[in-house]
Amino acid sequence: MDSLKRKGPSALRTSIRLSLQYSFLYSVLSALVFALAYWFTQYEVQDWVFDQMRSDAATLVEIFELGGDEVLVDRVDALAEVSFQNARVYQLLNAEGAIVSGNLSSVFKNPLPDYLPAQELPLAGEIHDEVTGYWLRADDVGPYLLIQGAGDHIVLEILEALGMALVAGYLAVVILGLVVGVRIGRITERRIAAISNTLTEASCGNLASRIPTTRNARDDLSRVSTEINSMLDQIKRLLESQEQISNDIAHDMRTPLQHLRQRLEKLRDSPMIRPDDISASLDQTEEIIATFNALLRIAQIEGSDRRERFAWNDLREVIGNVTEVFEPTAEDAGIELTIKVPDEHLEVFGDKNLLTQLLSNLVENAIKHCPVGSKVLVLAETTPVGPTLRITDDGPGIECENRERIFRRFFRGEKSRNSPGNGLGLALAKAICDLHGAEITVSENDPGTTFEINFLR
Amino acid sequence: MRVLVVEDDGETAEYICTSLKALGHVTKHASDGKQGFLDALDNDFDVIVVDRMLPGLDGLTLVKSVRGANVDTPILFLSALGGLNDRVNGLEAGADDYLVKPFAFSELSARLTALARRPPMQAEETRLQVADLEIDLIRHTVCRSGQEIAVQPREFRLLSYLMKNAERVVTRTMLLEAVWDFHFDPNTNVVETHISRLRNKIDKPFDQPLIHTVRGAGYSLHG
Numbered sequence: 319m320d321s322l323k324r325k326g327p328s329a330l331r332t333s334i335r336l337s338l339q340y341s342f343l344y345s346v347l348s349a350l351v352f353a354l355a356y357w358f359t360q361y362e363v364q365d366w367v368f369d370q371m372r373s374d375a376a377t378l379v380e381i382f383e384l385g386g387d388e389v390l391v392d393r394v395d396a397l398a399e400v401s402f403q404n405a406r407v408y409q410l411l412n413a414e415g416a417i418v419s420g421n422l423s424s425v426f427k428n429p430l431p432d433y434l435p436a437q438e439l440p441l442a443g444e445i446h447d448e449v450t451g452y453w454l455r456a457d458d459v460g461p462y463l464l465i466q467g468a469g470d471h472i473v474l475e476i477l478e479a480l481g482m483a484l485v486a487g488y489l490a491v492v493i494l495g496l497v498v499g500v501r502i503g504r505i506t507e508r509r510i511a512a513i514s515n516t517l518t519e520a521s522c523g524n525l526a527s528r529i530p531t532t533r534n535a536r537d538d539l540s541r542v543s544t545e546i547n548s549m550l551d552q553i554k555r556l557l558e559s560q561e562q563i564s565n566d567i568a569h570d571m572r573t574p575l576q577h578l579r580q581r582l583e584k585l586r587d588s589p590m591i592r593p594d595d596i597s598a599s600l601d602q603t604e605e606i607i608a609t610f611n612a613l614l615r616i617a618q619i620e621g622s623d624r625r626e627r628f629a630w631n632d633l634r635e636v637i638g639n640v641t642e643v644f645e646p647t648a649e650d651a652g653i654e655l656t657i658k659v660p661d662e663h664l665e666v667f668g669d670k671n672l673l674t675q676l677l678s679n680l681v682e683n684a685i686k687h688c689p690v691g692s693k694v695l696v697l698a699e700t701t702p703v704g705p706t707l708r709i710t711d712d713g714p715g716i717e718c719e720n721r722e723r724i725f726r727r728f729f730r731g732e733k734s735r736n737s738p739g740n741g742l743g744l745a746l747a748k749a750i751c752d753l754h755g756a757e758i759t760v761s762e763n764d765p766g767t768t769f770e771i772n773f774l775r
Numbered sequence: 776m777r778v779l780v781v782e783d784d785g786e787t788a789e790y791i792c793t794s795l796k797a798l799g800h801v802t803k804h805a806s807d808g809k810q811g812f813l814d815a816l817d818n819d820f821d822v823i824v825v826d827r828m829l830p831g832l833d834g835l836t837l838v839k840s841v842r843g844a845n846v847d848t849p850i851l852f853l854s855a856l857g858g859l860n861d862r863v864n865g866l867e868a869g870a871d872d873y874l875v876k877p878f879a880f881s882e883l884s885a886r887l888t889a890l891a892r893r894p895p896m897q898a899e900e901t902r903l904q905v906a907d908l909e910i911d912l913i914r915h916t917v918c919r920s921g922q923e924i925a926v927q928p929r930e931f932r933l934l935s936y937l938m939k940n941a942e943r944v945v946t947r948t949m950l951l952e953a954v955w956d957f958h959f960d961p962n963t964n965v966v967e968t969h970i971s972r973l974r975n976k977i978d979k980p981f982d983q984p985l986i987h988t989v990r991g992a993g994y995s996l997h998g
Contacts (some may be wrong), residue, residue, distance in 0.1 A: 646968040
């Protein structure tokens with residue numbers, strides 16, 4: 319019980335720790351993916367800006383080739399003019415290195431840097447307030463040198479938007495991961511706690527408690543729960559059977575033991591001991607032992623899963639042997655005992671000893687309860703379902719209300735209350751049938767009784 | 776006969792030994808499995824009684840070890856278990872007979888006598904004779920005073936078992952086991968009925984009865 323209790327909290331930690339570990343791993347991975355996305359985007363946008371400048375330069379080269387110096391200078395001027403808030407800057411230098419056009423007022427030193435902060439650029443007029451610097455590029459346009467610059471605000475804006483999206487997404491993923499992880503952990507923990515509680519309760523003696531299960535769940539925990547529940551069912555059955563046996567012993571063994579004790583006390587106090595008195599006591603002891611053995615045997619058969627000694631047996635052999643044993647007894651009792659078996663094998667998978675005892679008990683029962691002149695028939699046949707064994711008599715029969723109860727331990731009908739026997743024969747027969755997966759039924763034969771045993775294939 | 780009794784319960788051991796001595800047998804008692812094993816190796820016993828549950832070395836292992844050491848002294852298992860397969864397990868370990876506690880001394884004594892006098896490795900006799908009663912095990916014929924008696928197969932089996940154990944006591948359960956392979960005790964007196972049938976044929980027409988009832992124990996066939 320202690321060990322069960324100790325398992326509870328550790329299982330709790332396991333499930334939550336696992337989900338936390340998953341969330342952590344997930345967030346680290348997400349962070350990595352987001353950082354990569356950020357870096358690629360920056361790279362791609364920058365590339366795109368340079369492409370833009372390259373294609374602008376190519377256009378200007380075409381314009382120069384078509385229209386000559388003036389058109390080129392005008393166009394560069396116009397470009398510089400329309401550039402809103404100096405998002406783009408231009409400078410056209412002639413072959414001598416003098417500025418001929420553009421919105422940059424001084425000449426750069428060689429070599430031209432790829433990037434310059436905005437305040438280091440010789441620029442008149444206001445600058446877009448998100449521009450922090452310019453990417454620069456130089457191209458030859460005919461004899462001229464064209465220097466272009468593009469503000470980095472596009473990249474910054476895109477990256478800003480992307481960054482915000484990424485951070486928001488990242489946070490969402492981490493939080494969701496944590497929430498879902500902890501929740502799954504909690505659910506698992508609760509289910510494990512339910513299993514643990516049920517087991518604890520069971521070990522404390524409450525064998526009626528079961529783990530709640532949903533019918534359609536097919537996950538491993540549900541499977542384990544179902545298995546534990548069926549195990550508890552089995553334990554409960556076994557315990558009930560044991561309790562039944564204790565009750566039986568208390569109920570039906572005390573009386574003969576009391577009688578034995580009385581006899582022995584009388585012997586102790588009597589001045590002369592006759593051998594007959596001692597024999598009677600010994601007979602009484604034998605009877606008690608026989609009852610005890612029969613009870614134990616029923617319990618062993620009922621509690622047994624042990625079919626390792628099972629083998630194929632020809633039912634006809636068992637029938638032949640048992641009827642041979644009982645034939646003289648039947649004859650003495652004035653009862654006609656006949657058998658009817660098929661010509662072919664009638665194979666039953668089972669324990670030969672127990673099958674013999676099963677039939678013996680039923681035949682014995684029939685002989686005992688039938689008056690002189692009765693007929694008892696032992697019949698075996700093959701049905702589509704499997705072999706069937708039938709013991710039919712035309713005796714007094716069994717009252718309807720007793721038919722259910724005759725297989726109970728120590729049940730004895732009114733008529734047989736005073737005849738010898740311990741009331742365990744049919745209970746034993748039933749136990750043997752159960753062990754063999756066979757069904758035993760009793761029905762009215764009009765007149766008489768039929769016991770039918772159906773062995774299932 | 777010399778009997779080794781391996782039994783840890785003092786009272787039971789005392790009961791067995793005293794009763795056997797009263798019948799003129801010599802007994803030796805070993806109270807645990809190891810001592811029992813060492814004693815059994817001496818090999819000068821006619822029969823060994825082994826309790827199933829023993830301290831030191833359990834009965835099943837003891838019997839296996841004794842057989843492993845090539846000691847073929849007949850062994851009778853004494854057990855309080857009496858479970859479904861216990862008898863078969865005991866016999867498979869190498870025991871020759873099995874008796875469940877609680878038992879009557881007459882039962883134990885009869886079984887020990889039957890075990891001890893079993894002649895080792897002797898060719899099966901085909902004809903048995905007790906007084907003027909003779910049976911042929913091959914032709915399944917019964918003769919008394921030169922007069923042939925017709926018996927049914929089941930009566931022949933019963934008679935031949937009694938003949939093989941002539942002079943000794945055979946109990947009801949021994950007959951049930953040996954003749955009909957019944958390893959349980961039916962409540963009805965089936966054995967008595969069979970014996971009485973046999974008596975009607977073997978004894979009744981003649982002056983001297985051969986099948987005797989041994990009070991509180993069983994039957995004995997002798998002249």
